[in-house]
Amino acid sequence: MDCDIAVIGGTGLYGADWIEGPDEVTLGTPYGAVTLVRGRCAGRAVAFLPRHGSGHTVPPHRIPYRANLWALGRLGVRRVFATAACGSLREALAPGSLALCDQFLDWTRGRPSTFFDGEDGVVRHTDMTEPYCPELRGLLAAAARDLGLALAPRATYVCTEGPRFETPAEIRAYASLGGDLVGMTGVPEVVLAREAGLCYASVAIATNYAAGLAGRPLDHSEVVAAMTSSMAAVRRLLVATIQRLDRAPCASCPPAPGPLRPGPADGASGPPAG
Numbered sequence: 001m002d003c004d005i006a007v008i009g010g011t012g013l014y015g016a017d018w019i020e021g022p023d024e025v026t027l028g029t030p031y032g033a034v035t036l037v038r039g040r041c042a043g044r045a046v047a048f049l050p051r052h053g054s055g056h057t058v059p060p061h062r063i064p065y066r067a068n069l070w071a072l073g074r075l076g077v078r079r080v081f082a083t084a085a086c087g088s089l090r091e092a093l094a095p096g097s098l099a100l101c102d103q104f105l106d107w108t109r110g111r112p113s114t115f116f117d118g119e120d121g122v123v124r125h126t127d128m129t130e131p132y133c134p135e136l137r138g139l140l141a142a143a144a145r146d147l148g149l150a151l152a153p154r155a156t157y158v159c160t161e162g163p164r165f166e167t168p169a170e171i172r173a174y175a176s177l178g179g180d181l182v183g184m185t186g187v188p189e190v191v192l193a194r195e196a197g198l199c200y201a202s203v204a205i206a207t208n209y210a211a212g213l214a215g216r217p218l219d220h221s222e223v224v225a226a227m228t229s230s231m232a233a234v235r236r237l238l239v240a241t242i243q244r245l246d247r248a249p250c251a252s253c254p255p256a257p258g259p260l261r262p263g264p265a266d267g268a269s270g271p272p273a274g
């Protein structure tokens with residue numbers, strides 16, 4: 001069964017209980033094997049991949065981003081919805097707020113972050129003018145309106161390396177650069193999706209005010225608790241958006257700038273569709 005829609009679940013979204021007929025599959029990729037769940041949602045074939053693993057055992061800097069996106073491409077996925085727990089840099093985005101990322105600032109370091117590593121002798125640069133698919137963002141916004149859910153239509157996502165939280169000085173710097181929310185996993189996920197020519201949208205959930213803004217130390221259990229209380233709304237939003245998706249190709253996102261070439265150790269066939 002080919003799936004053209006995928007959901008990548010962040011902190012708090014691990015279970016596949018919103019998918020009918022879940023079926024776990026493991027796919028080989030040039031970057032390692034990936035286990036994910038396939039099934040149906042709102043009458044459509046979907047794939048679900050909890051990025052931290054189903055028991056939240058994989059920290060942000062060890063997530064196999066390239067393997068994950070490659071595996072989704074092998075399944076035939078064209079559209080990816082992601083969720084992302086975030087610290088808020090803005091008073092107006094109080095904990096519990098939902099927002100659609102529309103830009104990012106990349107403060108990660110040392111993560112493998114491209115399919116185009118030049119091993120095939122070809123230099124490729126990928127346009128990032130609209131990293132997050134405008135059509136998917138529009139559908140999410142429309143679904144949120146129908147459901148009566150507050151969803152900020154734009155947010156600049158700052159991605160840090162983690163796994164530590166930020167210092168208050170870093171948060172002040174990110175806010176002055178235009179960041180609205182801070183998380184640890186959105187990059188390179190969105191970059192790899194664009195390189196593969198996949199539409200990608202990220203629903204950010206503000207789980208806490210970022211370091212220095214809440215007047216007390218941060219704690220991961222606070223993030224998990226806030227995500228747990230937002231999860232029902234996020235799932236409703238995803239299901240209502242998937243219901244609205246038509247099958248026509250996206251008219252907004254540019255195709256991949258070139259074929260994705262596996263390295264010499266590749267045992268897998270069928271790279272993500274470009």
Ligand code: HPA
Nearest residue numbers: 085086087182183184210
């Ligand atoms: N910083 C980074 N990542 C996060 C935060 C934060 O404050 N909250 C949830 N994910």
